[in-house]
Amino acid sequence: MSEETRDEPQEQSLFEAPPMAEQERMVEAILFATAEPVTIRELTGRMPHGSEPREALEHLRRRYEGRGVQVTRIGEAWAIRTAPDLGFLMRQEVVETRKLSRAAIETLAIIAYHQPVTRAEIEEIRGVGVSRGTIDQLIEMDWIRFGRRRMTPGRPVTFVVTETFLDHFALETARDLPGLSELRAAGLLDSRPPPGEGEEDAEGEEATDEGQEDLFEE
Known part of the structure; x- marks a missing residue:
């Protein structure tokens, strides 16, 4: 491979990615509306071409630190969940508890x-x-x-x-x-x-x- 080939810029997308602040809003909307945890791949598939959902998630996670709900990593996926120290407030919402042997x-x-x-x-x-x-x-x-x-x-x-x-x-x-x-x-x-x-x-x-x-x- 020639030096010129290595230095060639990557092909640019025809559409410019939304600003990061807008990407954060998109990620927030998806996590808020989805009951199950969402993977980076799923976020990438839903968001406009060129978006960086991983970076948007990190910004969003920091913004929710110390709040009543948090952006939480669950395995390889992400979700919005109640802050652990406030879990006691949700107990009255439990309708049925299934006990294990x-x-x-x-x-x-x-x-x-x-x-x-x-x-x-x-x-x-x-x-x-x-x-x-x-x-x-x-x-x-x-x-x-x-x-x-x-x-x-x-x-x-x-x-x-x-x-x-x-x-x-x-x-x-x-x-x-x-x-x-x-x-x-x-x-x-x-x-x-x-x-x-x-x-x-x-x-x-x-x-x-x-x-x-x-x-x-x-």
């Missing part, structure tokens, strides 16, 4: 901390088999999904947590996971088991609060 909580914790993880690995860590119903419930809630298959004999499927899981707990990545107290505050666990009762999973193993505490605390 202890078997589901343990399974979810193992997947979150060890992802990508196979079913056999989950069972090895728990020391008991995992019922299909437990996995199906977590998939139905869109808190876990299938990951890549392992390049081992049988090519077993793996499980990972979803962006819905991260969004629910206001996490940017799975490295910052909730403890047992956060799960109880969210209404996903009873404060204590009913007197004289112990919940068993499909394979007959009794799970204890102490076991859950270990799983959710590093």
